[in-house]
Every structure is written in C-alpha cells, then in structure tokens.
Amino acid sequence: MTVRAPQPVDRQLPTEEAEDLLALVRELIKGEIAPGAAEQEESGHFPRELFSLLSESGLLGLPYEEEFGGGAQPYEVYLQVLEELAAARLTVGLGVSVHSLACHALANYGTKEQQTDHLPAMLGGGLLGGYCLSEPSSGSDAASLRTKAVRDGEDWILDGTKAWITHGGVADFYTVLARTGAEGSRGISAFLVPGDAEGLSAAVPEKKMGMKGSPTAQLHFDGVRVSDARRIGEEGQGFAIALSALDSGRLGIAACAIGVAQAALDEALAYATQRQQFGRPIADFQGLRFMLADMATQIEAGRALYLAAARLRDAGRPFSRQAAMAKLFCTDAAMKVTTDAVQVLGGYGYTQDFPVERLMREAKVLQIVEGTNQIQRMVIARHLAGPESR
Known part of the structure; x- marks a missing residue:
C-alpha cells in the first residue's frame, strides 16, 4: 500500500x-x-x-x-x-x-x-520534546496530579509517574508538571527535565489502535534530581502555565485533525471517480456525491474555525474559547469524515490495502488527547455561562 x-x-x-x-x-x-x-x-x-x-x-x-x-x-x-x-x-x-x-x-x-x-x-538543535501533565489517576482532572517535587537545597527531587506521554522514552527533554505545595491547582510547578536524567525511566510503550509509529508511554520519576535553575516560572504557577500551553496545543490538534480528514477525503474522491458500477463511476451517484459534499464542507468549516482562533492568538487577543471550539469541531469532523471515507470505499475501505482504515483509527485519538471533547464542551460552556453554580 x-x-x-x-x-x-x-x-x-x-x-x-x-x-x-x-x-x-x-x-x-x-x-x-x-x-x-x-x-x-x-x-x-x-x-x-x-x-x-x-x-x-x-x-x-x-x-x-x-x-x-x-x-x-x-x-x-x-x-x-x-x-x-x-x-x-x-x-x-x-x-x-x-x-x-x-x-x-x-x-x-x-x-x-x-x-x-x-x-x-x-x-x-535537533532535540525532541515531550509534555508531562497526565498521570494514571489524573487525566481530565489534571489539578489532582500526584507527582511530587521536594526542595533539596538548590535542587528539586521528583518522584511519581506520568502517563500517556507522547515521545515517552525517546524525547531529549520533558516539560514536567509536579506538585511542590498544597493540594489543588495552586500547588503545582513546572520543570524542564533532561530526557537522560538519572532516575527517569520509561515503561513499555502502549499498544494503541492507531499511531503505532508514535511511542506513548508512562514515565517513572524515581528520585530525579533537577536544579532549581530548571524550574520554569514561579513556584505554584505551573497549572496556569499548563493551561496556557494547552490553549495553543488544542489548536495544533485541530489542525492535525483537519489534515487527517483532508487525506481521507482525497482518498475517497480518487476512489469514487475511478470505481465503476452500473456502467459509470460511483461518484456519479447522488448518494455518494452528497456524502463527499458533506465531508468537504466539514473540512472547510473546521479549517476556517482553527484559522480564526489562530488569528486571534496572533493579534494578542483572548482565544481560549475559540481554541476549545476548534479542537472540538475539527476532531469530531475528522472522525465523521474518515468513517465516511471508509464507507465510500466499501469493503476495500475496511482493508489495509487502502489508507482510509488507518486514518479512521488515527482520527479517534484526536477526540481524546489534550483534553477530551467532553472537557472542551465544559470549557466552552464556562466561557458562555460562567462557572458551575456549585
């Protein structure tokens, strides 16, 4: 293939x-x-x-x-x-x-x-990075993370486990969020940890349904010593730093989702214009033409949404709500478009002889990473109606 x-x-x-x-x-x-x-x-x-x-x-x-x-x-x-x-x-x-x-x-x-x-x-300089926020018991509830950083003179000692780390075990450096103070979001600080730090080890990569070429693994911090010169920002500022990074990162996920969707549409179009049934290309049939039109419309709408949010960011204006909207819409669109692409190809779409089955499997993870789409809806709703009354 x-x-x-x-x-x-x-x-x-x-x-x-x-x-x-x-x-x-x-x-x-x-x-x-x-x-x-x-x-x-x-x-x-x-x-x-x-x-x-x-x-x-x-x-x-x-x-x-x-x-x-x-x-x-x-x-x-x-x-x-x-x-x-x-x-x-x-x-x-x-x-x-x-x-x-x-x-x-x-x-x-x-x-x-x-x-x-x-x-x-x-x-x-050829280095590759990883981002360490999630843990086995704190995914969407990131403020409850348990990895600890304890002060030891001019250093910090990190202990704990991070989970679902893209580039886990192969990155040259990690931005790590660890607890340096009280429970909750105000007790978290950020550190820049070398990938070869003593006491840092990676578990066997997860066996995933897609993106098999991208290692995703737990990272174990066992007495990892990090200089205070590698603490980023003020003590206790880590959670705010993490949220700021995620706003920008969600736009990256949105763009990736539209890329996957566009690739699926390209494959579906190429197949539909070549595949002959009943004496003519299947792209001539209205049922398929409408599917292709809907797929293209979702892609264009998603692209416009993530670019509009990016232009707000470039202008120095607030864009958190728009970033959540873009991540939500674009990744849902990618799941729908890739699923429809498999349907356009019929039985061939379900085989590994064509790339649409891989694109469908890959699209799924984009609805999960950097804040599930349920979390994106919570973020959007908070911008619209304020925090929950409780």
Missing part, C-alpha cells in the same frame, strides 16, 4: 515567506515523509530521522522567536504546516505539535537566561 502525498489545498498565506515555507514542507512530504509512511506505521517504526530533518529545516520551532532559533511565524502559518504534515503522516504532524507544546513553558515563562541556555537546542 502506498500513501499519496496530500493534494494541494488552496491556502491564503499572509506573506511570500510563508508561501515559500509551505512549498518546502510539501517538498519534504513528497520526498521524505509520505513514502513508506503506511509500512512504518504498521511496523511501529518511530521516525526519529524525520524529526531530525525537520529540525535541520527549521520546522520544529516555527511559532517561536528568531532570537532563540525559532521561525518567528504566526500561528496562522504554523498550523497550516501542521495540517499538511498530519495529512501525510499523523505521527509526524502530532509529534511536531507536541514538541511545540513542550517548548511553550520555557519560551513564554522562562527567564532570559533560561531561554538563552536551552531554547536554541530545543527549537533548532
């Missing part, structure tokens, strides 16, 4: 530089990412070499400042790059999104000295 490179989407990019950037991305996709993607996913191969290539090409630090090795691109552009990468291979697109999430705390809350010491290597 081969994976076609994503069909070009007619995009409205703000600058000629952004157009050149997207042309570079499409060239890398065609030459390096799309070939072998299906086979590598099936075998569970983690494409570390592709992330090294993306780093060399300046694509792992796009939304961050040039001063520290970033691309200084607006989120509007960065998200469209993510969409194209995810359309070719979600392991890569989501991996770039997670890496950006892992850099967010230091880039936005770190001291100038911390940023100078660490950001250049993180943004363009």
Whole structure:
C-alpha cells in the first residue's frame, strides 16, 4: 500500500515567506515523509530521522522567536504546516505539535537566561520534546496530579509517574508538571527535565489502535534530581502555565485533525471517480456525491474555525474559547469524515490495502488527547455561562 502525498489545498498565506515555507514542507512530504509512511506505521517504526530533518529545516520551532532559533511565524502559518504534515503522516504532524507544546513553558515563562541556555537546542538543535501533565489517576482532572517535587537545597527531587506521554522514552527533554505545595491547582510547578536524567525511566510503550509509529508511554520519576535553575516560572504557577500551553496545543490538534480528514477525503474522491458500477463511476451517484459534499464542507468549516482562533492568538487577543471550539469541531469532523471515507470505499475501505482504515483509527485519538471533547464542551460552556453554580 502506498500513501499519496496530500493534494494541494488552496491556502491564503499572509506573506511570500510563508508561501515559500509551505512549498518546502510539501517538498519534504513528497520526498521524505509520505513514502513508506503506511509500512512504518504498521511496523511501529518511530521516525526519529524525520524529526531530525525537520529540525535541520527549521520546522520544529516555527511559532517561536528568531532570537532563540525559532521561525518567528504566526500561528496562522504554523498550523497550516501542521495540517499538511498530519495529512501525510499523523505521527509526524502530532509529534511536531507536541514538541511545540513542550517548548511553550520555557519560551513564554522562562527567564532570559533560561531561554538563552536551552531554547536554541530545543527549537533548532535537533532535540525532541515531550509534555508531562497526565498521570494514571489524573487525566481530565489534571489539578489532582500526584507527582511530587521536594526542595533539596538548590535542587528539586521528583518522584511519581506520568502517563500517556507522547515521545515517552525517546524525547531529549520533558516539560514536567509536579506538585511542590498544597493540594489543588495552586500547588503545582513546572520543570524542564533532561530526557537522560538519572532516575527517569520509561515503561513499555502502549499498544494503541492507531499511531503505532508514535511511542506513548508512562514515565517513572524515581528520585530525579533537577536544579532549581530548571524550574520554569514561579513556584505554584505551573497549572496556569499548563493551561496556557494547552490553549495553543488544542489548536495544533485541530489542525492535525483537519489534515487527517483532508487525506481521507482525497482518498475517497480518487476512489469514487475511478470505481465503476452500473456502467459509470460511483461518484456519479447522488448518494455518494452528497456524502463527499458533506465531508468537504466539514473540512472547510473546521479549517476556517482553527484559522480564526489562530488569528486571534496572533493579534494578542483572548482565544481560549475559540481554541476549545476548534479542537472540538475539527476532531469530531475528522472522525465523521474518515468513517465516511471508509464507507465510500466499501469493503476495500475496511482493508489495509487502502489508507482510509488507518486514518479512521488515527482520527479517534484526536477526540481524546489534550483534553477530551467532553472537557472542551465544559470549557466552552464556562466561557458562555460562567462557572458551575456549585
């Protein structure tokens, strides 16, 4: 089975530089990412070499400042790059999104000295990051996390377990949220932990229904010593830092979801215009034409929603509600579009000879990661009606 490179989407990019950037991305996709993607996913191969290539090409630090090795691109552009990468291979697109999430705390809350010491290597030095918030007993209820960081002179000692960590065991650094004070959200702090820190170990990666090429694993912190110089922000500020990162990260998930949906639509269209039944292409039949029209409409609506939220972010305006809406709508749309793509291909869609079954399996996880879609509805409702009365 081969994976076609994503069909070009007619995009409205703000600058000629952004157009050149997207042309570079499409060239890398065609030459390096799309070939072998299906086979590598099936075998569970983690494409570390592709992330090294993306780093060399300046694509792992796009939304961050040039001063520290970033691309200084607006989120509007960065998200469209993510969409194209995810359309070719979600392991890569989501991996770039997670890496950006892992850099967010230091880039936005770190001291100038911390940023100078660490950001250049993180943004363009070949390093790959992971983000450690969730735990076995605290997923959606992130404020109840139990991993502890205890002060020991100029260091902190971290003990606990993090769960569902993308790049767990293969990342070069992790942004870790740990409890340094009282129960609740105000007792949490953020730390930048090296991937090779003594006492840090990864469990066997989870066996997932999709994204087999992206390792997801528990991380165990057993007396991990971290210098206070690696604490990001103030003590107790960690939960606010985490929420800020998740607002931006949800837009990354939304863009990835639209990429997966677009790839599924491309496959469905190609099949429907070639498959002959009753003497003509099945794309001539109204039932299928309406399905394809609905799929395309959901994709366009989702793309417009995530780009509108990105433009708010770029303008320095509040975008938390719109980010939750984009994550909710785009990931639900991806699940519907990929399911319909399987239906368009009929029995062939249910086989591994065509990529739509993999796209459907991959779409499911996007409704779960970085805040389930039930949590997104809670976030949106709080913006509309205020906190629950209790």
